[in-house]
Structure formats: structure tokens, C-alpha cells
Amino acid sequence: MKINKLKLVNFRNYKETEIEFSKGVNIIVGDNGVGKTNLVEAIDFLTIGKSFKTNDELEMIRFEEEFAKVELDFFRKEKKNIKCVISNAGKRFLYNDIELKKLTELNGKLVDVLFVPEDVSFFKDNPSNRRRFLDLNISFLNKEYLKDLSLYKKLLKERNTLLKEENVDRNYISVIDEQMIEVQYRIITHRKEMVRKLNLLINDKFQNLDQGNNYVSLIYETVYSNLQDYGRFKERLLEIYEEEFETDLRRKSTSRGIHHDNLIMLLNGREIGVYGSQGQNRLGALSLKLSILEILKRELNEEPIVILDDVLSELDVKHQQKLIEELTKIEQVFITCAKEDYYFKDCSTYVVTKDSVIRRN
Incomplete structure (x- = not known):
């Protein structure tokens, strides 16, 4: 390229x-x-x-x-x-x-892979930036992933619109819930797999830059991460939607789901965005970008x-x-x-x- x-x-x-x-x-x-x-x-x-x-x-x-x-x-x-x-x-x-x-x-x-000075606050900023990072790079490798993201955003918008209505149709919301669960399962699967691949590389990248004994790893936080059994996944998310329904009605928005997912970097077991220095945060972000660069290069078979x-x-x-x-x-x-x-x-x-x-x- x-x-x-x-x-x-x-x-x-x-x-x-x-x-x-x-x-x-x-x-x-x-x-x-x-x-x-x-x-x-x-x-x-x-x-x-x-x-x-x-x-x-x-x-x-x-x-x-x-x-x-x-x-x-x-x-x-x-x-x-x-x-x-x-x-x-x-x-x-x-x-x-x-x-x-x-x-x-x-x-x-x-x-492309973009490095900017603002990366120093990457792990301190709103989680939406880190979700966007994952989504962009997954979509470079999987064209269907963008379709799933688009579908989820459409369903989420529809659900939130229904929650704002004076007479909420709970049955219709339940239908949307089932559709959202199905697409979330696919999105979480791809995000978890990308984080797994990043974790295979990121500590070596960090240590090469840092030249110290620090250890870093990534954690992906999501609504429910057990993907081994889709039936159990669906059952648990239906329970979550039921548990949060009254809260959602009050807030007139959906409080649980992949739109609240987070990507966290741990430095020696502690959250780098909270406890890390500015220099460590900068190296953490650089390590992440270098790791995604290697993954894209390998899977696209070009740089x-x-x-x-x-x-x-x-x-x-x-x-x-x-x-x-x-x-x-x-x-x-x-x-x-x-x-x-x-x-x-x-x-x-x-x-x-x-x-x-x-x-x-």
C-alpha cells in the first residue's frame, strides 16, 4: 500500500x-x-x-x-x-x-494507522473513543462488521425513541431486545477476538519502548462476556433488559449494551488511565497503535x-x-x-x- x-x-x-x-x-x-x-x-x-x-x-x-x-x-x-x-x-x-x-x-x-499527540489521553478519555478504535480496525478486516454496527445503532435508536413515548409498548420493545441481543453477540465476539490478538503483542511493544520491567495488558469490559453458549447469552441479556427496564423508562434511554463497552489497559495490574503517569499513558497508546499495525499487516497481507x-x-x-x-x-x-x-x-x-x-x- x-x-x-x-x-x-x-x-x-x-x-x-x-x-x-x-x-x-x-x-x-x-x-x-x-x-x-x-x-x-x-x-x-x-x-x-x-x-x-x-x-x-x-x-x-x-x-x-x-x-x-x-x-x-x-x-x-x-x-x-x-x-x-x-x-x-x-x-x-x-x-x-x-x-x-x-x-x-x-x-x-x-x-492507515494514525498517531497524534492527543493519544496521551487515549486511556483517560471517554470509552467511546476506544470503542471507535476497535470498531474501525475490525471493520478494516471484516466488511460485515460495519453492517452489524449500523444495525445495532438503528435498533438502539428505535428502542430509545419508544422509551420516550407517553404509552410505551413493552411488547414491541421486547421484540427489539431480541434483535439487539443477536447482533450484540456478533459484535462482542469480534471485539473480544481483536483484544485477544492485541494482548498477544502489546506487552512486548510496550517493553521495547519502555526498556523497563513494567507489564501491560488489555481488558475488554462488556455487558456480558460469556459467549460459549448463545442460549445462555440471550437468556442473561433478556434478564438484564428486564432488570433495567424501569431505569430505562425514567432515563428514556437504554442503560445497558455494547454502546457502553470499554477497553482498559492495565499497567502492572492497575488501570493506566487512572494511575499511570503521562509518559506511561503515551507509551501505552503507542504500544496499542504499533500492535494494531502488526495485526493489520498480517491479516491484510500488506502494510x-x-x-x-x-x-x-x-x-x-x-x-x-x-x-x-x-x-x-x-x-x-x-x-x-x-x-x-x-x-x-x-x-x-x-x-x-x-x-x-x-x-x-
Whole structure:
């Protein structure tokens, strides 16, 4: 998997630019505020269809312009192209010049692993971010998983709507409960399996970065985790829905289910998000991302694109060197930084100013 060319029109601070990228490490360097992050935001946007910087995608349109266009030429077994036009009318994605009717159709066309400075609070933040991490990476490997997530969200919304009605139809809610139980069983199965795979790797990744005797592991907390017997699983969830029904009526929302699941990292048996230092939390998140990178590489039989947005500056020299050792093994990496004080063999450097992006070597 390799990105060959990025084209931007009216995207953020870029009026019009076209950049050819190389295999290996691509260093994007420049002063703060010149638009380094905007370049990798564009790449990640065409991977998942959403910005990691904003929920208001109209912000990506250059000031006083009516639209923005983002386009990638990339190689994945053959030459391919993804583009998107963003305007007040919404987002319009095209893959090899064929319009995608749903955002879910974009899933897996290009795969990346994104490292950002905000990862330091990954295990402290709302569990929804960690669920999103699991769901995104599972969906890269399993197209049916997205359908199950979509179905669950639809059923959950319908159940919550019914709970808000003046005369609640308990029988109809029971029908929805049974449908929700079935799809939750499949989703929990996939999430547990992904956490199992991560646990096979994550401690080694952490210790390689940390160079200490600390031990880390992941725990997946869910509504009910015994999946050996679907009959028992269904029976227990029906009991839970019955037990929580009065609470749900008062709150007018569903209080139990996979939409409250959590992914926790333990450091020496204690929750890292609660008891770990900032440095330990940062290494924990890096270890998680490096582990998912290895899983995706193995199961896709190709390497995802790797993006680091101003991450190396957050690490001391020792941890920079350890992370760089991991990154030099990857087919294509994009790194934004303010200074060129990191050593990479055979890297390509792009100098960003307010007006241009110039390839230097």
C-alpha cells in the first residue's frame, strides 16, 4: 500500500497543490501553523471519510471558497484513486471515478494507522473513543462488521425513541431486545477476538519502548462476556433488559449494551488511565497503535499507511529512537515535525511554508 500523489484544491490553507510522495519515510517539516497537519489530515480523511481534527467538515474548505477537493493516487496491487468534494451540499466520494453511494463503501479502500499527540489521553478519555478504535480496525478486516454496527445503532435508536413515548409498548420493545441481543453477540465476539490478538503483542511493544520491567495488558469490559453458549447469552441479556427496564423508562434511554463497552489497559495490574503517569499513558497508546499495525499487516497481507502528526516531539530521545526503529520497517510513513532533528535512513523531506510545499530530496 503506497500513496503516490496528493492533490488539494481549496483545502484548509491550500489554494491548489499537488505533492508526489515516496516509499519509506516522508518527513513533512515546517514552522507551527503553516499547514503540515492539514496534509496528513487530508490523507486520513480519504481513508475513513472523517476528519481527526474537526467534526464540522465545512471547516476544511478554504476561507471564502465554496468547495474543497481532496484526491489521492495510490497503489494497492494496482493503481487506484480516491477523491472527495466537500461543500455545503455534503461530501461526495469517488473511487476510481465511480461515486460511492454510502460512506461505508469507502471502508477498507485505503488503510492507515494514525498517531497524534492527543493519544496521551487515549486511556483517560471517554470509552467511546476506544470503542471507535476497535470498531474501525475490525471493520478494516471484516466488511460485515460495519453492517452489524449500523444495525445495532438503528435498533438502539428505535428502542430509545419508544422509551420516550407517553404509552410505551413493552411488547414491541421486547421484540427489539431480541434483535439487539443477536447482533450484540456478533459484535462482542469480534471485539473480544481483536483484544485477544492485541494482548498477544502489546506487552512486548510496550517493553521495547519502555526498556523497563513494567507489564501491560488489555481488558475488554462488556455487558456480558460469556459467549460459549448463545442460549445462555440471550437468556442473561433478556434478564438484564428486564432488570433495567424501569431505569430505562425514567432515563428514556437504554442503560445497558455494547454502546457502553470499554477497553482498559492495565499497567502492572492497575488501570493506566487512572494511575499511570503521562509518559506511561503515551507509551501505552503507542504500544496499542504499533500492535494494531502488526495485526493489520498480517491479516491484510500488506502494510497500512502510517501517519505520525507531531508525535516524535512529545517523546524523549530514548523513546524517539525506539519508535523510529519500529517505523523504519514500514513500507510508507508520514511524519510531521517542526524540526529535522530525527535520523531516518533514505527519507524524503518536504518543506512546508505558508505558500508552498517543496520536496528537498
